[in-house]
Amino acid sequence: MPEGPQMVFLKDQLSHFVGETVVEAKGREKGIPYELVEGQALVDIKTFGKELLFCFPQFTIRIHLVLFGKYAIDSTLNRALQLGLAFENGEVNFYACNCRFIEEPLDNMYDWSIDVLHKSFEAKRAVEKMVSKPTQLICEALLDQNIVAGVGNKIKNEVLFRRQIHPESLVGEIPVDKLEALIEECVTLSSEYLEWKREGTDNDHWKVYKKKECPRDHVPLLKEKIGKSARSCYFCDKCQQLYLPDNL
Ligand SMILES: [Zn+2]
Structure with missing residues (x-):
């Protein structure tokens, strides 16, 4: 299971997506309103402990890689896609992870x-x-x-x-x-x-x-x-x- 430092490292690897607009959101994660995510600009990426947080103006998408989660940047893996976010300048794909759509302000949720x-x-x-x-x-x-x-x-x-x-x-x-x-x-x-x-x-x-x-x-x-x-x-x-x- 990835620990905090691995998530900060991942955040750094994704930093070029900050400021970019999502051109396609897809995956089998049921709780994500994909059509709402498309067209939104990624404002920031944060981490909290073992969680990765994609921050958009009105909502956040939380990724937790749990025990066997995987990700691929600008490539895909041969397994079921849980959540993929594509931007003009590349894409990130997550597998076997937990994703959650959060509408509450993060400061209310996280200490x-x-x-x-x-x-x-x-x-x-x-x-x-x-x-x-x-x-x-x-x-x-x-x-x-x-x-x-x-x-x-x-x-x-x-x-x-x-x-x-x-x-x-x-x-x-x-x-x-x-x-x-x-x-x-x-x-x-x-x-x-x-x-x-x-x-x-x-x-x-x-x-x-x-x-x-x-x-x-x-x-x-x-x-x-x-x-x-x-x-x-x-x-x-x-x-x-x-x-x-x-x-x-
Ligand atoms: Zn010893």
Whole structure:
């Protein structure tokens, strides 16, 4: 699933469509009024967490690539088209994604300050939200898009390794200064990830995600599906501390 930095990277790749008029809108997505979209000028493209937002004067089209979503710029893929937007200067096509037609002002719908890649992101608020559910596993809290929008499984695993926190730690048992540092690391890594995407080197930088050995201790990493969401965790139980109540 694409994470926040990948969506910002995609937004950059589509920036030449901003200011252009849609000459054709098509696809099998039922909720889009295609004839209304055609003839409209694209005013802006924004991202929120893992979502891409095509902003038109009176409405927005939201794209979420979910687990297996794909896109093609100025080309097509051999699969069912979910939504395609063609402009005078090119086209973008989306597949296996969720699309939504939004008429509400975005500022009413989105709290930009929870997006780790947004300039208004507030780490302190994210920590407060996390500690309000003290029995949650940290590996699940980090994937909560209502707390840290844009963080996905790669960023989750890497920040836990960087800050040496075991993924099965309970949020309420982790010292608050360590939680703050962990959230700040989400911001730092997201920016780095975006730079790596732009350089085309993102796959060269992961320390634990889909790796076999801890780069600190040179012992095998563990890979486990942890928590209700059962997303894969890659971690080292030698250098990542497990924070649990004393009586466990
Ligand atoms: Zn280690």
